[in-house]
Amino acid sequence: MDLIADIKDVVFFQDFLAFLRYLERQPISKTVKGNISRKDIVSLADTMKCIKDRIAEYSKYDWKIVGEWQLKDIDKIKKIAEVMFLTYNRKEKLLLSKNGRGYINHNDRLIQYKEMVLHYFERLSWDYFHPSMDTRNSIPFLDVLQASQNILWRIFLSNGTKWIEFKQFQESLINNFCIDDCIDSEDTYNGAYQADIEHGFLRPLLEFGCIDTETEVISQRLEFTRITKFRPTNLGLYIFREEVENSLYTGTCPIRDLWKK
Known part of the structure; x- marks a missing residue:
């Protein structure tokens, strides 16, 4: 490896x-x-x-x-x-x-890379880069996800490099991470939350080399694709392990002062 x-x-x-x-x-x-x-x-x-x-x-x-x-x-x-x-x-x-x-x-280079990714995980608001829908408690969906991030990393670590179906992952987020208590039932599986999970959570992991994906084309003319399944890479498993073992993240609201100037 x-x-x-x-x-x-x-x-x-x-x-x-x-x-x-x-x-x-x-x-x-x-x-x-x-x-x-x-x-x-x-x-x-x-x-x-x-x-x-x-x-x-x-x-x-x-x-x-x-x-x-x-x-x-x-x-x-x-x-x-x-x-x-x-x-x-x-x-x-x-x-x-x-x-x-x-x-x-x-x-x-590995330390440089690790520090870059972990600072993104811990010190920047995911919702800033992809503003997500509010939950019933008026908390942005991605803030809820970010507060639960170490649970997600542990699941990825236990899964290894096996493929994860996007729809199954979406349902798990809603049903098992206390998100279902916050989301209106009529919005649970709508396109907006699908976009938040894909573009606010999975696409950055892909960008960092932490996951591989399989996609389907949803618009030939506009060249739009949608993730259908994903799996952690060896690099991703290394990062997730480092975050779980050394995390300073407390689940509190991410720092936002940098973009409130």
């Missing part, structure tokens, strides 16, 4: 490192609203696949990238780097911190 080789295939992590290396060479200029300048976005596209792919996707329709708001992965990378104290702001610039220099020059 070569986890280092697996990490090399995680595009999000490679883009995370590329973002920090860019900051190591030069600060990033920010717009009045605090977003990355278009000039820096163009420069980052040379080394960050997520930007390059989005530009290629937009070019199919003769669209252009005009701002950071069109690049959701950049927002996530910025937020993770910030809660890891790898970056800091000074006037109209985003700069690499002393911690950031230590991180980028660390010689253990």
